[in-house]
Amino acid sequence: xxxxQTSFAKLFVHTxxxxxVLAFRRKSELVNPLIFFLIVVTLFPIGVxxxxxxxxxxxxxxxxxxxxxxxxxxxxxxxxxxxxxxxxEQLLLSPQPLFMVVLAKxxxxxxxxxxxxxxVAPVLAVMLFLPAEGMPGLMLSxxxxxxxxSLIGAIGAALTVGxxxxxxxxxxxxxxxYIPVLIFGSSAVQAAITGLPLGGYFxxxxxxxxxxxxxxxxxxxxxxxxxxxx
Amino acid sequence: xxxxxxxxxxxxxxxxxxxxxxxxxxIPWFAVVSITLVVLGTIxxxxxxxxxxxxxxxxxIIYLHVPAAILAQSFYMLMALAGAIGLIWxxxxxxxxxxxxxxxxxxxxxxxxxxxxxxxxPTWGSWWVWDARLTSMLVLLFLYLGVIALNSAIESETTAGxxxxxxxxxxxxxxxxxxxxxxxxxxxxxxxxxxxxEKPAMPPEMWVPLLVMVIGFYTLFGLALMLRLRNExxxxxxxxxxxxxxxSVKA
Numbered sequence: 001x002x003x004x005q006t007s008f009a010k011l012f013v014h015t016x017x018x019x020x021v022l023a024f025r026r027k028s029e030l031v032n033p034l035i036f037f038l039i040v041v042t043l044f045p046i047g048v049x050x051x052x053x054x055x056x057x058x059x060x061x062x063x064x065x066x067x068x069x070x071x072x073x074x075x076x077x078x079x080x081x082x083x084x085x086x087x088x089e090q091l092l093l094s095p096q097p098l099f100m101v102v103l104a105k106x107x108x109x110x111x112x113x114x115x116x117x118x119x120v121a122p123v124l125a126v127m128l129f130l131p132a133e134g135m136p137g138l139m140l141s142x143x144x145x146x147x148x149x150s151l152i153g154a155i156g157a158a159l160t161v162g163x164x165x166x167x168x169x170x171x172x173x174x175x176x177x178y179i180p181v182l183i184f185g186s187s188a189v190q191a192a193i194t195g196l197p198l199g200g201y202f203x204x205x206x207x208x209x210x211x212x213x214x215x216x217x218x219x220x221x222x223x224x225x226x227x228x229x230x
Numbered sequence: 231x232x233x234x235x236x237x238x239x240x241x242x243x244x245x246x247x248x249x250x251x252x253x254x255x256x257i258p259w260f261a262v263v264s265i266t267l268v269v270l271g272t273i274x275x276x277x278x279x280x281x282x283x284x285x286x287x288x289x290x291i292i293y294l295h296v297p298a299a300i301l302a303q304s305f306y307m308l309m310a311l312a313g314a315i316g317l318i319w320x321x322x323x324x325x326x327x328x329x330x331x332x333x334x335x336x337x338x339x340x341x342x343x344x345x346x347x348x349x350x351x352p353t354w355g356s357w358w359v360w361d362a363r364l365t366s367m368l369v370l371l372f373l374y375l376g377v378i379a380l381n382s383a384i385e386s387e388t389t390a391g392x393x394x395x396x397x398x399x400x401x402x403x404x405x406x407x408x409x410x411x412x413x414x415x416x417x418x419x420x421x422x423x424x425x426x427x428e429k430p431a432m433p434p435e436m437w438v439p440l441l442v443m444v445i446g447f448y449t450l451f452g453l454a455l456m457l458r459l460r461n462e463x464x465x466x467x468x469x470x471x472x473x474x475x476x477x478s479v480k481a
Contacts, residue, residue, distance in 0.1 A: 176408070179412070187415065223393065226392040227393065
């Protein structure tokens with residue numbers, strides 16, 4: 001039993017490290033979602049109105065939508081490189097549970113996309129005149145919400161990995177599933193601004209994360225097997 | 231066989247050939263029942279049911295709207311269930327059912343949204359309101375569209391069936407979460423003036439025709455499903471000898 005547990009942990013750590021190393025060797029791909037985040041947020045003051053009061057009202061939802069879109073954009077690359085060079089097939093053939101492999105890959109991916117977005121978000125929030133009281137709500141809701149986004153996005157990425165043009169399709173599949181996270185995330189920021197208690201929002205985001213952690217890797221694993229064998 | 235209490239024809243449904251024959255026998259019955267019920271329910275609902283004391287005659291669109299909305303939801307469940315059966319027991323017919331259900335469910339969701347918008351214009355004064363029910367129906371339509379898009383993007387029929395099944399199961403888990411989160415979001419953002427959406431307790435003269443329409447819609451779209459399914463069976467089994475025999479006899 002303990003032997004098996006250590007091997008699970010090892011499997012996780014190895015896959016995690018491998019993905020991190022690979023990601024850092026292609027730094028431009030790492031930065032692209034962040035630049036996308038920045039550009040989308042910049043578009044709104046230009047396209048709608050640069051007035052501080054208006055932007056402050058728009059900021060919680062806008063930051064969340066932009067974070068959601070840039071997570072989605074980065075999802076496509078989650079299994080693509082592994083699929084192209086055949087290492088995904090090796091991972092599927094290994095006797096280790098796919099659940100752990102998927103979990104490790106998604107965690108590494110989240111570190112690059114979701115966590116990075118969370119850290120960049122305050123800068124953009126200042127540019128959008130988000131009141132300072134909203135800042136902790138924004139950071140914490142992104143911290144709790146983006147892992148769920150990555151986990152759900154992984155299902156879409158796994159379903160479309162074998163297709164030549166999966167880019168638009170993956171957003172079609174995944175965006176409707178993102179709606180609950182968006183609702184609770186942006187509501188948390190709004191509540192933080194108005195000074196309402198935040199505990200409930202974080203509890204709900206945490207519940208969504210727990211559910212996604214338990215179920216999404218299973219669905220992703222099944223989807224990967226289907227995509228690769230098909 | 232582990233389950234002995236189920237009739238034999240139930241197991242035969244798993245074979246495309248028998249499924250084709252059994253649905254062929256059921257179709258006339260479904261046609262008669264569905265047409266009777268839908269015609270009866272429509273005339274009853276539109277002409278004889280009493281007008282609503284607040285909304286007047288505009289409420290009568292519920293005789294189209296409510297059945298469409300109910301069916302759109304239950305067809306999604308049917309799709310996910312059929313997908314799961316296809317995924318677990320590798321049943322071809324279940325895959326075909328899941329594939330044939332998707333466009334019907336999507337068009338029912340569109341019908342529910344359209345009738346909702348038409349009803350909303352005189353009642354709320356605008357075609358679209360971000361009401362909780364309308365929004366979750368819209369999300370349901372998006373889920374259907376995602377399933378259809380994925381199915382048509384994958385060339386291999388078996389792979390497409392399996393991938394769609396996984397997606398619709400993920401959607402099934404999410405539907406209650408989406409529904410409740412949207413409702414919750416709505417109560418946060420909307421003023422309470424739209425409480426009209428909550429149906430008043432209806433007198434029997436109003437809900438009996440509605441019930442007739444709901445059952446009529448179930449049989450009617452069950453019929454549509456069977457017709458689509460039979461096409462799908464013929465198309466996928468076109469290389470089987472029984473399909474060739476069938477087609478050559480007719481030709």
